[in-house]
Amino acid sequence: MPDTGFSIEDGIALLAEAFAPWVLQQKLTPTAFSRTQATFILPANDAHALRGGPGAGIICGQAIAAAADTATVIALAGANGRFRNCTTVNLAINYLRPLPMGDTIIKVDIDSNGRKLATCRLNIQSKDALKPAAVATATFMYLDK
Numbered sequence: 001m002p003d004t005g006f007s008i009e010d011g012i013a014l015l016a017e018a019f020a021p022w023v024l025q026q027k028l029t030p031t032a033f034s035r036t037q038a039t040f041i042l043p044a045n046d047a048h049a050l051r052g053g054p055g056a057g058i059i060c061g062q063a064i065a066a067a068a069d070t071a072t073v074i075a076l077a078g079a080n081g082r083f084r085n086c087t088t089v090n091l092a093i094n095y096l097r098p099l100p101m102g103d104t105i106i107k108v109d110i111d112s113n114g115r116k117l118a119t120c121r122l123n124i125q126s127k128d129a130l131k132p133a134a135v136a137t138a139t140f141m142y143l144d145k
Contacts, residue, residue, distance in 0.1 A: 004081035006033055011074050014083050019070065028067050028106075033078030035110070040071045041127070042104040049101055059099040064134055067106060068093060068122050072138045075108035076118050089117070089139040099133035102126055116142055 011030035015023075025047065032039040042048075048063035050056055069091055077083040107123045122136040 004033065004035055004078060006078045006081045008033070011078060014074060014077055015070070018073075018083065023066065023070055026063065026067055026070070028070055028074075030071075030074055030078070033075070035079045035113075037110065038071070038075035038078050038108045040067075040074070040106040040108070042067045042106060044102045046101075055098065057101055059101060059104065059133075061093070061095060064095070064099065064104075064124055065091065065093055067104070068124060068134075068136050068138065071106045071108055072120050072122065072140060075110060075120065076113065076140060079110050079113055085143040086118070086140045087143060089141050091136060091138050093134055093136040095134045097131070097133050099124070100126055102128070104133075118142070 008030050027043050027045065029041050030038060031041055048059045050058055050060045069088055073086060076086065105125055105127055109121045110118065111121060112119045118140045120138045122138065123132045124134040125132040
């Protein structure tokens with residue numbers, strides 16, 4: 001894939017500059033960018049785990065959703081070679097199986113990246129899993145003129 005000039009370091013800097021402190025506490029880290037795809041790691045973090053009940057110890061859906069949304073914004077910046085101010089129009093997540101505590105891989109495939117809208121598909125899975133724990137679709141609207 002052609003290089004967009006947007007590096008892993010640029011992605012990390014954008015996270016630090018543009019996102020709320022609670023989002024940064026997730027420690028989501030980009031690992032690869034291209035014009036059509038990006039990959040991230042969401043490191044194991046006890047703050048992501050359900051606390052009680054039968055699901056205690058698995059990563060909660062809210063943490064998965066927040067990481068998916070954040071990863072998509074950074075993936076689009078990587079594809080564009082720069083940050084374009086944008087907002088989430090739609091984020092639909094299908095939870096397929098429990099996501100055990102541990103490092104999580106988030107892969108963002110950019111299906112369409114137009115002048116005003118971008119659409120993406122996400123695959124979210126445990127680092128060592130063969131199958132995804134969740135899949136998502138995301139639509140973002142660019143706010144620049």
